[in-house]
Amino acid sequence: MFALNRLNRLDRRELMTSTAMTLGSLAVTASSPNVSWAGGGELPSDTAGGLHHRPRAKRVIFLFMHGGPSHVDTFDYKPRLAREDGKALPFALPTQLDAKPTIMKGPWGFSQHGEAGLWGSELLPEMCRHLDSFCVIRSMHTRGQSHGQAVGMVNTGSDNFVRPSVGAWISYALGSAHPDLPAHVAIGPATAHGGPRNYGAAFLPAKHQATAIGKNGSLGAGKVAYLEDSQSHQFDLVSQLNHRHAARIGRDREVEGAIEAVDLARRMQGTAPEIMDLSSETAATQKLYGIGEKATDQYGRGCLMARRLVEAGVRFVSVSSGQVWDQHGGLKAGHAKNALATDRPIAGLIADLKARGMWDDTLIVWGGEFGRTPVVQGKDGRDHNPQGFSMLLGGGGVRGGTTYGETDEYGYYAAIDRVHMHDLHATILYLLGIDHERLTYPYAGRDFRLTDVHGRIVKDIVKT
Known part of the structure; x- marks a missing residue:
């Protein structure tokens, strides 16, 4: 959709709009570094x-x-x-x-x-x-x-x-x-x-x-x-622009959230479709759910x-x-x-x-x-x-x-x-x-x- 050599001439808003990769559409969550309690020692407070x-x-x-x-x-x-x-x-x-x-x-x-x-x-x-x-x-x-x-x-x-x-x-x-x-x-x-x-x-x-x-x-x-796999190039473009924007303005919660969201969305491409594929369930399980x-x-x-x-x-x-x-x-x-x-x-x-x-x-x-x-x-x-x-x-x-x-x-x-x-x-x-x-x-x-x-x-x- 956009050649990489045009990045310098595009601002962040234009690319986000043109690629339809809005922050809302990519609101997915990165994993937490501490998601379980091992049963020993001090609990995180x-x-x-x-x-x-x-x-x-x-x-x-x-x-x-x-x-x-x-x-x-x-x-x-x-x-x-x-x-x-x-x-x-x-x-x-x-x-x-x-x-x-x-x-x-x-x-x-x-x-x-x-x-x-x-x-x-x-x-x-x-x-x-x-x-x-x-x-x-x-x-x-x-x-x-x-x-x-x-x-x-x-x-x-x-x-x-x-x-x-x-x-x-x-x-x-x-x-x-x-x-x-x-x-x-x-x-x-x-x-x-x-x-x-x-x-x-x-x-x-x-x-x-x-x-x-x-x-x-x-x-x-x-x-x-x-x-969809066809949108991988859009992830790359948005990620590049978000990182560039973050480097220019310093720490910003919204930009950091967008960076994490795009990064996980890219990783989800290899994981989520299989998990969301209900056809892999047995006929008996599908019948159980109606x-x-x-x-x-x-x-x-x-x-x-x-x-x-x-x-x-x-x-x-x-x-x-x-x-x-x-x-x-x-x-x-x-x-x-x-x-x-x-x-x-x-x-x-x-x-x-x-x-x-x-x-x-x-x-x-x-x-x-x-x-x-x-x-x-x-x-x-x-x-x-x-x-x-x-x-x-x-x-x-x-x-x-x-x-x-x-x-x-x-x-x-x-x-x-x-x-x-x-x-x-x-x-x-x-x-x-x-x-x-x-x-x-x-x-x-x-x-x-x-x-x-x-x-x-x-x-x-x-x-x-």
Whole structure:
């Protein structure tokens, strides 16, 4: 595209634009020099590249149910809803809601599952078979009545400011466990509700932004476009120009991030395509995830790719369902369709991790940005409910077959042992061996952290 003898006549901006190799498209992560705890001697006490205590998990897969699944129709059994169906809710609704104060029972029955007897609905039968392996946090609450605010909270810990995503903080803390792969990958991320902010690095070095595969709940071709061999010459040109720019201006975080990103992207060309090639999996494994079947193919591919990525050394992978769980009307049909698409792939992922000996050191997080109201909206829908909802945690270091916290008798407000989104993030970091109060980054005159000035570790859900 450009002859090398033209480099002296091109400025950095022109070449970056002409080659379409923007910093965002190359936001991949270099490995950390210290990504594990050997079990002896002093633990690293600082931030990047070290652990603060013995980790329970090595990696995280966040199964993001974008749109907000109804907790009272999945894992928070409220028999009072059926008894009082059609009656008025005995307390006032938040003023910003459009829902009616009329109680609506759920379309699905509940039963107890496993040795622990945790309650789950018939909406998600495959996940219910694994409830002995999960802790259901039934007392979540967050900020943000709208999707944009709440999606920002679950992914970045902020409902209004641009902040680094959870995966970016984990990448910054731990780096990748593979020298030629990023630490942070987003599968099928949304283009709305903050879009790239939800998997971005914000003021952290740009290399900690996720490598995105597909969008809006779809894996697409399952490839990263800039890893094609035909673009190797572009890597060389951009690298030369970035190094020249760095030599001219001195140390600069953005330029250093671009240099590291381009360098790893070049190395990824020889590693990532093989890892992302799902065709190498056996027919039995693909069937386990529902691949090849219309309803489950897309999310099944995302879950299987997540397993391959974390197995290879990626630290944090999010797998988005797409914004499909937002049933303001047509709750029964909409939730049933979404459950059909995700239930079997998630159960397949759980079974596969267990079979490969990865369950005990892989943290699985399932949930949306909020829950749904126990009262009706429109004819047969439910409105947003950030005041009380459920999330599931399983695997690395989590006490399975347990519940934590409760909503009120109607499932509206988190009432007992309330868990804020900052608390969830603090607990995720804790399970990875990271102290959320010590994982900080200096920016704009203060030390920032994922949990801001909040957050407590929910130690009751952690295995002793």
